[in-house]
Amino acid sequence: SASIAKDFFTTEQDNATIASAKANYAKTKASAQSTLASASYDLWQAFITMAYEQSNINLLETITKRRKANLDLVSLRFDAGREHKGSVLRSDAAYRQALNDVVQARRGLDVARKQLSAAVGVDLAATITVTGMALASTPSTEPAISALVETLPDALSIRADLAAAEADLISAKHTYQPSIAGSASLSKSSSGLSLDNPSWAAKMGFSLPI
16 A cells, blocks of 8 residues: 655745754854854964064064163263263163063063963963964955955854744744645555555545634
8 A cells, every 4th residue: 555645834834944954054154154263363363462572572682782782881981981970870771671671571472372372272381482474365456345244254144043033934924824734545455466456545634723
């Protein structure tokens, strides 16, 4: 025997269920893209900050050495009676300021290293350094801002939410629609080794939500 059944009003609801599932998938994908973009930006920002702080310390250390040399020279000139006390005090203050700048820069480097550690998920050693440059590519033509906005993960997620809500609305409306279902069956009885006497049966059903 064989049978077949069909609910004539479930197609729209089934399509809505599929559309809702697709929208939820699109939202999950957009969320993953947003997470990846955020992690990439944090890594890029941490790398740039680390590279800047390293370069800044090298520059400040060079300035400190020059100010120390200048202080020594002014002190010698003062001892020889060729420089006044104010010049010595001013050179000494400049040297001490340079030393303080180096200390602050080293603290900034420690913070940058911790940020980079958090971005890569690894506790970096205090002696670690970064090399190279993280350069952003420059578009050859003027970017279409409105089109770019439409591809942002947040925009994709909002559209997915809207599509899911529309699908849920269609599915909810179907709950209050009448249901008409039909079924048909075919069977044969056997007599000896042959199959004969085919029998058809069909029925319809109707229901109305109240």
